[in-house]
Amino acid sequence: MEPEPGPTPPPARPAPVPPAAPVPPDLPDPHDLPDRHDPYDLPDGPDASGLSGGSGLLSGLGLPEPAVTSASPGPPAPSSAATPASGRGGKRRKGLSHKVLKSLLGAWALSACSAEETDLVEEHLTECAPCAEEALRLRDAVGLLQDDRSLDLDPMLRNRVLETCLGRRPARIPVPGWAASYDAETARLDALLRDFGDEEWRAPVTLKWFQDDRTASRGTTVAGVIGHLMAVDGLVAAALGLDDPLAAPLGESLGEPVPAGPADRTARFWRDSVFPPTRTVRGPWREQSHTLIRTVSFAGRGAAELSVSYGDFALPLCDALLDRAFECWVHGADIAEAVDYPYDPPSGPHLHRMVDLAARLLPAALAARRRGGLASPARGLVMPGAPGRSLHLEVEGPGGGDWYIPLDSPAAVGCPERSVAQIALDGVEFCQLVAGHVSPEEAAAGQDGDREAIRDVLLAAAAMSRI
Structure with missing residues (x-):
């Protein structure tokens, strides 16, 4: 006989689920992992979340994985039920860390980032003030590097500054209007000469004029041209009772009269001075021009009609100074051409x-x-x-x-x-x-x-x- 069955035992209770291990708050960014070739790409499927499977992201980092909180384990969710992917090829894009985004600011300023990197950087700049300020400084620096303009100073800057200063600060003793052209042209030429070195002062210059219905010429140097201007300006100085640069002790001791014509005066100056003349000629020439301007400024109205002899003809002082201004401009342009420097007309x-x-x-x-x-x-x-x-x-x-x-x-x-x-x-x-x-x-x-x-x-x- 079979034994009589006893009471049915109660069903066994499922084993209690241990509490989920706490996830550390500061996880390393996946983009900083050395074994990732593309910092944007994460594996597809259930393991992409790092919450299940022994090969998930957290286990790869050596950290405890959170347990499943469901009371009854079920079959794994199909891959189609996973969080939808985004980006190219169905791969999700994860935000970059602040460190990585900051390192991309230089490439972003140079427009060297990819389209995805540019979007991420610009989104980050709307949220991070320090990075936004750094990006602005980098963009300004890039603008300086890409400037096509020349960094050299405008060669006419000095002339414009001088003209502005003279125009806004009138002289204590006004210069007569008929002497203003000579004053302006000697100042312009002196500004050109101011920074000349020894090489420029020795630069060859060809003086040209028209004689016997054909072009004549004579070669000299930059210093020789200034000596020529000073010698001919001496005609005006002599008419005003000032010192003549050709009335030197050497000429007086030989009993030679001072030449009256511009060409003869120039030949005498070149003969008696150190030839070729050096840069030392600039000081006496400029002092002579200043003296002429001061003298006519104090002389009064009658000085304009004072006769200045050129040997074969004579001019009133007002026209003689205008003639000297004309020659100063013409020879200033000759000098500028010899040293390859711009020189504007009056x-x-x-x-x-x-x-x-x-x-x-x-x-x-x-x-x-x-x-x-x-x-x-x-x-x-x-x-x-x-x-x-x-x-x-x-x-x-x-x-x-x-x-x-x-x-x-x-x-x-x-x-x-x-x-x-x-x-x-x-x-x-x-x-x-x-x-x-x-x-x-x-x-x-x-x-x-x-x-x-x-x-x-x-x-x-x-x-x-x-x-």
Whole structure:
């Protein structure tokens, strides 16, 4: 017989689930792990969360993994039920640590980050003020590195500063208006010379002028040009009763008279001085120009008409200083060209005065060529002060204007009604013609009317040049 069954025992209770181990608050960032090739990529599937399986992220770090909190274990969730992936290839993107994002700021400033890195960095900059300030400084630095402008100072900066200072701070003793051009041009040339070294002072310079209907030239140095200017300025100094730089003891002991013409004075200076002259010539030249300006400033109104002899002709002091300003500009440009340095023309008002002086001297130069048989004869006798044939000289650009040059007599009056020809020239180009730096054939941009009159006037303008 089978034994009678006893009471059914109660079902066994499931074993208690131990409490989950606490997760440390500061976990190493997965992007800092050495065994990850791509810091953005994490494995797909259930282990991607690091919460299950012995091969999860936490076990790889040697840290305890949290236990499953479900009362009854169930089958693992299918991979399709896992947290949806994002990014390329279905891989999730995890935010970078502050350290990594900060290290990317330099590449971000240079626009060298990938699109994903750029998005992450810029999102971080909206939340982290220190990184935002650092990013701003880096972007400013990149802007300086990528600047295409030259870091060299503007070569005309000194001239502009000097002009501004002189314009805003008038002299205690005002310089007469007719001496302002000489004052400005000597100051500009001195500013050019100020930083010259010995090599620049010895640089070769070719002086050119127009003589016997052809171009003449003479070679010298930068120092030799300044000596030439000082020697010819001595004509104005002698007329004002100042010291003449050529009245040296050597010349007096030999009983030689001081030359009166600009060319002879220059030859005497070069002969008696150390040749080639050195940079020591700048000091006496600048002191002489300052003395001339001070003297005419104190002399009063009557000084403008004081006669200054040039040997073969004479000019009133106001025109003589304007002539010296003209030559100072022309030879300043010669020096600048020799040392490969920019040199601007005079300002418009000063250039206009120089053009006006040349236009006023043209009738006398034309009459001198006519006396020498180098120009066509006058057409009829014209009484002084009466209108005669004239040539319309149209000078364009800054300092330009209209002048009517008498053709038959220097004492005649040029007027538009008796104009038989017209010449159009740029202001600087006309001054280059008068200085002998441009030939008459190259000078006139526009010509109309009597061809013979045009040729005579252009040749007379070039013949006014001298060394």
